[in-house]
Amino acid sequence: MILALETSCDETAAAVVTDDGRLVSSVVSSQAGLHARYGGVVPEVASRRHLELVTPVVREALAEAGLALEEVERVAVTQGPGLVGALLVGLSAAKAIAWSRRLPLVPIDHLEGHVASLALQPDSVEPPFCCLLASGGHTLLLAVRAYGRTERLGTTLDDAAGEAFDKGARLLGLGYPGGAEIDRLAREGDPEAFPFPVARVPGLDFSFSGLKTALLYTVRDLGEAEAERRRADLAASYQQAIVRALAGRLRQAAERTGLERLAVVGGVAANSALRAALPEARFAPLALCTDNAAMIGSAARFVEALPYPRYLALDAYASLA
Ligand code: KG4
Ligand code: ZN
Secondary structure, eight states, X not given: OEEEEEOSSSEEEEEEEOTTSOEEEEEEEEOHHXXXXXXXXXXXXXXXXXXXXXXXXXXXXXXXXXXXXXXXXXXXXXXXXXXXXXXXXXXXXXXXXXXXXXXXXXXXEHHHHHHHTTSOSSSOOOSSEEEEEEOSSOEEEEEEEETTEEEEEEEBSSXXXXXXXXXXXXXXXXXXXXXXXXXXXXXXXXXXXXXXOOOXXXXXXXXXXXXXXXXXXXXXXXXXXXHHHTHHHHHXXXXXXXXXXXXXXXXXXXXXXXXXXXXXXXXXXXXXXXXXXXXXXXXXXXXXXXXXXXXXXHHGGGSOOXXXXXGGGOOOOOSOO
């Protein structure tokens, strides 16, 4: 039994996963409401909230699993990348739990965690496959040779795809986080109404900052009243430009690597237009697209555990290795 913790951004999460990849329980406490009025995550506010929530969330994950702390055999935790203050809360809690019973601890890379959201039973995706990881912080194309063994093929040169959704949502006067709001509003709009550009970037990289500027100018040119009236069309067209960029690049990556299987993970994998645009791809289960600890527990099955007391000096890291 693996007890996993995730606190890299604004979700406090704990989960219990078995060694053979069954998800026993998963608890996610989102702080989104707390940060909404600032239009984005405030790191210090996030750390303090994690501190309040981490113990009750762990207790709830254990209770849901019907498991006593004594029955936990390994502790897994996100080490990075993410907000350092936020990561440290989860890392310290995980160390304390592991230390108290001299259990081994498995430090997990958040991005490997997202990939491992595909590795849970009963519908796990067998490597090798070509994987698009699109979240609020990252947009990566990966060749997954085996779980825990990924090769980076491309990344974004500026904004992440989820960030593009969030910034677009803000320009359209929608709430934070904006991805799901755009997704919802776009269903009532015409994706062909506005011809937003898909950036031409060499290789397998992405760029979304030009798209965001195009939306800004379009909204400005329309004027407030007209932009408000056509909000659904703007959302649908903007979303379509992001989806085209993501789906197009994933297919190119598959062609270049010769990897036939396609997969999509991360918060943006929840997007309904992206799911519709890639019918041949496997998507992470909806509940495991945005940040959660189940994927961290899943990833722990493929990473060597550190025995007590080696992990006590472990530090968090903020950015991509
Ligand atoms: O993976 P995640 O929870 O956090 C990071 O590791 O960054 O991803 C959060 C991102 C946010 O930018 C959010 O707007 C986006 O995922 N997102 C969506 C949808 N649901 C969440 N973007 C598009 N469509 C959605 N349905
Ligand atoms: Zn994430």
